[in-house]
Amino acid sequence: MNQIASTQCDQSLRKTIKLLEGKGITRPRDYLLKHPLPLSSKESIHEEIKHKVAEALACPLTAGDVALEEENERHVFLSTGCPGMDELLGGGCLIGEMTEFAGAPATGKTQLAFFTALTTAAADPNATILYIDSSNSFSASRMSQLFTFSDRFDFLRTKGMNAEYVLSRIKCIQCPDACKLLDILEELDTKLAEKSDPFVSQLNLVIIDSVGALFSPMVGFGQTRGYVVMMTVGHMLKTMAMRYRFAAMTLNYGVQSDFRGGKGSRNAVSGPVSDIGGQLRTKPALGTTWSFVPNIRLFFSDINDSENAGDDEVLSYQNRQGLITALTKRRVVVYNSHRTAIGSERILFLGSYEVMSFPDTTNTGQWNRDLFVKSENAQRHS
Amino acid sequence: MPMKQMQRPVSTLNLDQALRTRLHNAGYRTTADLKDVAADSLAQQLKVSIDQAMSVLKQLKRDPLVSVSALTALTRERQRSFVTTSCKAFDEMLGGSGVPAGRVTEICGAPGMGKTQIGMQLCVNAQILSSQGGEHGEAIYIDTEGSFIVERVVEIAEATLEALNAGKDSQDSQTIEQFLSRIHVFRIHSYVEQVALINQLDDFLTEHPKVKVLIIDSIAFHFRQNFADMGLRTRLLNGMAQHLRRFAEEFDLAVVMMNQMTTRVTRGQGSDNDSSVLVPALGDSWGHACTNRIILSWQYEVRYAALVKSPNLQECTIPYAITSKGVRDVPGHRPATNPRKRLLPT
Numbered sequence: 001m002n003q004i005a006s007t008q009c010d011q012s013l014r015k016t017i018k019l020l021e022g023k024g025i026t027r028p029r030d031y032l033l034k035h036p037l038p039l040s041s042k043e044s045i046h047e048e049i050k051h052k053v054a055e056a057l058a059c060p061l062t063a064g065d066v067a068l069e070e071e072n073e074r075h076v077f078l079s080t081g082c083p084g085m086d087e088l089l090g091g092g093c094l095i096g097e098m099t100e101f102a103g104a105p106a107t108g109k110t111q112l113a114f115f116t117a118l119t120t121a122a123a124d125p126n127a128t129i130l131y132i133d134s135s136n137s138f139s140a141s142r143m144s145q146l147f148t149f150s151d152r153f154d155f156l157r158t159k160g161m162n163a164e165y166v167l168s169r170i171k172c173i174q175c176p177d178a179c180k181l182l183d184i185l186e187e188l189d190t191k192l193a194e195k196s197d198p199f200v201s202q203l204n205l206v207i208i209d210s211v212g213a214l215f216s217p218m219v220g221f222g223q224t225r226g227y228v229v230m231m232t233v234g235h236m237l238k239t240m241a242m243r244y245r246f247a248a249m250t251l252n253y254g255v256q257s258d259f260r261g262g263k264g265s266r267n268a269v270s271g272p273v274s275d276i277g278g279q280l281r282t283k284p285a286l287g288t289t290w291s292f293v294p295n296i297r298l299f300f301s302d303i304n305d306s307e308n309a310g311d312d313e314v315l316s317y318q319n320r321q322g323l324i325t326a327l328t329k330r331r332v333v334v335y336n337s338h339r340t341a342i343g344s345e346r347i348l349f350l351g352s353y354e355v356m357s358f359p360d361t362t363n364t365g366q367w368n369r370d371l372f373v374k375s376e377n378a379q380r381h382s
Numbered sequence: 383m384p385m386k387q388m389q390r391p392v393s394t395l396n397l398d399q400a401l402r403t404r405l406h407n408a409g410y411r412t413t414a415d416l417k418d419v420a421a422d423s424l425a426q427q428l429k430v431s432i433d434q435a436m437s438v439l440k441q442l443k444r445d446p447l448v449s450v451s452a453l454t455a456l457t458r459e460r461q462r463s464f465v466t467t468s469c470k471a472f473d474e475m476l477g478g479s480g481v482p483a484g485r486v487t488e489i490c491g492a493p494g495m496g497k498t499q500i501g502m503q504l505c506v507n508a509q510i511l512s513s514q515g516g517e518h519g520e521a522i523y524i525d526t527e528g529s530f531i532v533e534r535v536v537e538i539a540e541a542t543l544e545a546l547n548a549g550k551d552s553q554d555s556q557t558i559e560q561f562l563s564r565i566h567v568f569r570i571h572s573y574v575e576q577v578a579l580i581n582q583l584d585d586f587l588t589e590h591p592k593v594k595v596l597i598i599d600s601i602a603f604h605f606r607q608n609f610a611d612m613g614l615r616t617r618l619l620n621g622m623a624q625h626l627r628r629f630a631e632e633f634d635l636a637v638v639m640m641n642q643m644t645t646r647v648t649r650g651q652g653s654d655n656d657s658s659v660l661v662p663a664l665g666d667s668w669g670h671a672c673t674n675r676i677i678l679s680w681q682y683e684v685r686y687a688a689l690v691k692s693p694n695l696q697e698c699t700i701p702y703a704i705t706s707k708g709v710r711d712v713p714g715h716r717p718a719t720n721p722r723k724r725l726l727p728t
Contacts, residue, residue, distance in 0.1 A: 137673055170451065228394055
């Protein structure tokens with residue numbers, strides 16, 4: 001923040017500023033924090049100083065109708081590459097917001113993140129994507145495979161977009177710990193403000209995989225500093241996303257919640273997921289503190305085997321190149337959101353190079369499978 | 383309106399409590415406040431040594447960002463080295479050539495599944511000469527359970543050498559002593575030792591750049607007993623996982639950690655609906671620690687390995703065998719019969 005002394009003012013004011021500095025007040029913020037001042041009555045504060053302080057800290061106000069207009073203009077969504085997931089997210093990953101995918105291991109979070117990155121790069125030939133990898137899960141060969149074989153990109157491929165062009169606009173940074181993440185975000189902020197780096201200026205999407213890996217070693221009972229770092233990251237990422245117009249995406253762990261309420265357990269945060277599955281309840285990691293950071297959270301979980309009893313056929317999908325892949329099913333639920341209905345869910349089908357979803361969760365018979373293929377085809381053609 | 387730079391609180395710097403408090407008391411709130419401060423004047427203000435002041439300011443000087451485009455990463459990934467398991471089906475499950483460098487692979491299994499055997503086999507295989515299709519590297523074996531048996535390693539090494547030299551004149555062959563001298567074994571007796579070792583491994587890895595594989599057998603042992611504070615356990619484990627992932631990436635080595643299995647009882651609707659399943663130990667959140675996860679299990683008389691988690695490989699199940707010679711294929715097994723493995727025309 002600027003020093004008060006650096007503001008333009010005349011000689012008489014300088015004197016007062018000197019006086020303030022003598023009391024350890026050098027910035028507008030100090031002035032606010034220490035007011036009423038321990039200045040004696042005769043050294044009354046110059047009105048103009050107050051004015052300067054107010055100016056320095058001013059926050060522009062926007063009328064409601066203007067805000068609505070601005071917001072409508074700003075509602076730009078990035079597609080996840082899966083129509084069903086986009087629906088759950090109320091249209092996709094909103095630019096300026098933070099979207100989180102949380103869930104147990106091997107439930108498709110990284111795959112959906114890869115798809116989002118590819119779809120974003122494919123949808124806008126200038127868009128760039130930054131992938132901050134803290135769990136060694138970034139795989140360029142996997143991304144190249146997805147782009148080359150997935151039906152999602154069929155049309156684009158025939159239009160001549162190749163994997164090299166898409167991959168060259170996705171960058172990855174290895175980030176072993178949270179301190180490094182702060183450094184990355186600071187540098188990113190500098191570059192975005194300077195508009196010096198063409199890659200950074202075209203940034204449409206920043207993915208952090210995963211915040212669980214970064215913060216779980218440092219948060220917990222009594223770990224104040226860990227929380228400071230975690231919330232600073234959250235704050236910086238959200239502010240930057242809003243200011244520089246990109247979508248932020250974080251991946252997070254799923255942990256078992258202590259729902260039995262035994263000795264020493266805290267009450268599980270009540271969320272839609274706690275009631276699903278019946279046996280094991282899981283929730284996103286990093287606790288209540290972090291839960292306020294993402295604007296929207298999806299929770300990924302395995303589908304309980306008992307529900308599928310008698311349905312041990314392997315679902316498979318033949319894509320346009322004639323490749324057949326087996327599909328595995330995952331459940332995706334809206335965990336927190338301010339835009340879409342909390343608790344609404346989809347079944348996610350993960351294939352070797354596809355992600356698909358189906359809204360109906362009750363019947364998994366052949367009839368539904370046909371419908372599913374039809375609806376997916378319709379969505380793809382529309 | 384000009385864009386203001388982001389404010390990062392000084393409390394997020396990696397400093398000890400006393401130094402943070404001094405900074406705070408001296409009126410420094412954000413890293414921007416520290417921008418144009420000289421080390422000597424900072425030392426004076428904080429009443430600390432000049433070295434300490436330097437350590438604060440050093441943190442503000444960041445290394446430039448090292449990011450690679452996915453295209454570059456693709457070329458790098460294709461050049462990535464592997465350590466073979468001596469079992470074709472196993473190697474294929476892991477992407478073709480074995481356990482990948484740059485990744486953390488977790489192998490979970492009940493006692494007797496051959497986790498230690500796989501670990502010892504990998505230690506030997508990491509040393510195969512480049513002329514014989516290997517990496518000619520070294521291996522680190524972190525033994526927490528006391529199950530590393532040298533006699534067994536000798537057996538495996540002999541069998542491996544024999545297989546490699548079969549039908550060739552063994553001019554550039556290695557001796558068993560050479561094999562053994564390149565396996566660095568650390569015997570660990572408590573979780574404190576384990577955490578300490580992992581924290582200090584940086585130096586060892588810098589001194590031994592040829593290390594290609596790092597085995598921890600098992601990661602869970604000392605963490606499954608005498609732990610009252612589960613929060614502490616989670617933090618320690620996740621911190622350790624962070625280090626291991628970094629080693630894999632920075633030193634381009636394959637990290638393989640063995641994990642035990644535990645029984646999980648799930649409650650059904652009625653009281654007689656209780657059932658139990660075998661799951662990897664250390665809880666749900668530990669499942670995120672590794673990049674690839676493999677679960678070993680018996681099916682009748684055959685051992686099976688299932689890849690259950692991977693960002694880039696297909697989930698699949700393959701049979702493998704543990705013989706007197708080490709890890710091998712199940713005789714007569716035809717690979718790629720699994721429908722889930724029909725993929726990837728490369």
